[in-house]
Amino acid sequence: MTSYVAAIDQGTTSTRCMIFNHEGRVVSVDQREHEQIFPKAGWVEHNAEEIWENTRRVAAGALAKADLTAKDIAAVGITNQRETALVWDKKTGKPVYNAIVWQDTRTDKIVTELGNLGGGQERYRAKVGLPLATYFSGPKIKWILDNVEGAREKAEAGDLIFGNMDTWVLWNMTGGADGGVHVTDPTNASRTMLMDLDTLQWDAEIAGEMGIPLSMLPEIRSSSEEYGKVREKGALAGVPIAGILGDQQAATFGQACLSPGEAKNTYGTGNFMLLNTGTEKVMSQNGLLTTVCYKIGSNDTVYALEGSVAVTGSLVQWLRDNLGLITTAAEIEEHARSVEDNGGAYFVPAFSGLFAPYWRSDARGAIVGLTRFVNKGHLARAVLEATAFQSREVIDAMNADSGVALTSLKVDGGMVVNELLMQFQADILGVPVIRPVVNETTALGAAYAAGLAVGFWKSEDDIRTNWAQDKQWDPEMDDSRREREYRNWKKAVTKTFDWVSDED
Numbered sequence: 001m002t003s004y005v006a007a008i009d010q011g012t013t014s015t016r017c018m019i020f021n022h023e024g025r026v027v028s029v030d031q032r033e034h035e036q037i038f039p040k041a042g043w044v045e046h047n048a049e050e051i052w053e054n055t056r057r058v059a060a061g062a063l064a065k066a067d068l069t070a071k072d073i074a075a076v077g078i079t080n081q082r083e084t085a086l087v088w089d090k091k092t093g094k095p096v097y098n099a100i101v102w103q104d105t106r107t108d109k110i111v112t113e114l115g116n117l118g119g120g121q122e123r124y125r126a127k128v129g130l131p132l133a134t135y136f137s138g139p140k141i142k143w144i145l146d147n148v149e150g151a152r153e154k155a156e157a158g159d160l161i162f163g164n165m166d167t168w169v170l171w172n173m174t175g176g177a178d179g180g181v182h183v184t185d186p187t188n189a190s191r192t193m194l195m196d197l198d199t200l201q202w203d204a205e206i207a208g209e210m211g212i213p214l215s216m217l218p219e220i221r222s223s224s225e226e227y228g229k230v231r232e233k234g235a236l237a238g239v240p241i242a243g244i245l246g247d248q249q250a251a252t253f254g255q256a257c258l259s260p261g262e263a264k265n266t267y268g269t270g271n272f273m274l275l276n277t278g279t280e281k282v283m284s285q286n287g288l289l290t291t292v293c294y295k296i297g298s299n300d301t302v303y304a305l306e307g308s309v310a311v312t313g314s315l316v317q318w319l320r321d322n323l324g325l326i327t328t329a330a331e332i333e334e335h336a337r338s339v340e341d342n343g344g345a346y347f348v349p350a351f352s353g354l355f356a357p358y359w360r361s362d363a364r365g366a367i368v369g370l371t372r373f374v375n376k377g378h379l380a381r382a383v384l385e386a387t388a389f390q391s392r393e394v395i396d397a398m399n400a401d402s403g404v405a406l407t408s409l410k411v412d413g414g415m416v417v418n419e420l421l422m423q424f425q426a427d428i429l430g431v432p433v434i435r436p437v438v439n440e441t442t443a444l445g446a447a448y449a450a451g452l453a454v455g456f457w458k459s460e461d462d463i464r465t466n467w468a469q470d471k472q473w474d475p476e477m478d479d480s481r482r483e484r485e486y487r488n489w490k491k492a493v494t495k496t497f498d499w500v501s502d503e504d
């Protein structure tokens, strides 16, 4: 009897395997962190072989913890940190370079040069829904081909292939150099800058401008269908791999945001708010991205507007790892509670420039409003408030683009255990914030995509039925304070602009 569905969640900081039952509740989880490699200022890399090893271990670990075998699992879904780009040799399975992570800014020059061909930052937006920015995969692939010795020749000879982490994990799980399937889904492909949002096919013209051979790119299939079976050696041997969703789209699916106008905000390494816009592709005028939300089998493509914020939870990690001001992420709440407010301090974490709604790669982080009054507690608050202010900016942009005024916000991700942050978020938005019972919505969304493909769940109604609320925070702040705080934040943001110039 196959009573469960598994999901591999290959995230920015860790890889997890989670097993879910038919009610969408977590039965088992195993997780391993991987190294964050920072070779230079602004560069962020992952060792893809370490990630593949962790994937194997967590798949075996999650089964063992629940005392299950592959025979108990109906299907497996894959979800992943998006944009992170890897190029590997399809004969040996060896990456030619570390994976270049979505936060990495080394492609700054490439991006400027492409914009100079005409149209600037907006050059490709009409086709791909994205501004030209270091965030996306295409320029990262170009950097690898331009900078790794011999890579371009090998790529042109058809020996090298590209994938985001979904494709890398899928290719290896289905046999690697020995018959691995080279496939991705439209949610991941829509983050490369190389996929046409209407046709869901690679765009030869853009790939040509970036010097990327089309033969390197994976086949784009739907987000929910069987791509292949797990190789014989795997802990999940023989189980169909039947769902792929980029992690933020997976969280949207797992949060049951299945109708136009429904949105969720995920608080992880960064923050990502997605608004389901149905089969309509809304082109942003306010610094948001247009992206594929999901495509279930042969159903119509569902699109989303997305507000991506690069640094939120990773600012808490920075406080812990780089400054040693806290020893665990959870400790930040204690410090923040030791004071009544931020003491006038605002922390704008523009570590990777600023993403939505600004898209300023020339920005760098700043703490402003400092006086001798400010102590550790105020800084802890400023760190948490930065997450909430950045989310408010994204929601304002969404309202302006879509005309949808949210009446509440569904939240999930590692930071939503922080009650002070959730209350402040409700305060600064002026609408209730709602956390579901299953906070692991990313893995759950991928499990749903896989389970729907094999008939484990019958329809999207099962997803709606399984969703349940855990806790709600209602706004308590008065309007004048809310708007004063937000004005101060906006002013603080302007202090980070124009920091990096071409000469740097």
Ligand SMILES: Nc1ncnc2c1ncn2[C@@H]1O[C@H](COP(=O)(O)OP(=O)(O)O)[C@@H](O)[C@H]1O
Residues within 6 Å of the ligand: 011, 012, 013, 014, 267, 268, 269, 270, 312, 313, 314, 315, 316, 317, 329, 330, 331, 332, 333, 413, 414, 415, 417, 418
């Ligand atoms: N109690 C907490 N308060 C604030 N931030 C937290 C807390 N616990 C975890 N975090 C932050 O949440 C992030 C991890 O969330 P997660 O959703 O697992 O991330 P990802 O999927 O991006 O790897 C980390 O950046 C961490 O700093």
Ligand SMILES: O=P(O)(O)OC[C@H](O)CO
Residues within 6 Å of the ligand: 010, 011, 012, 013, 080, 081, 082, 083, 102, 246, 247, 248, 268, 269, 270, 308
């Ligand atoms: O791994 P996460 O949860 O930080 O998500 C990363 C995003 O997919 C980047 O776009």
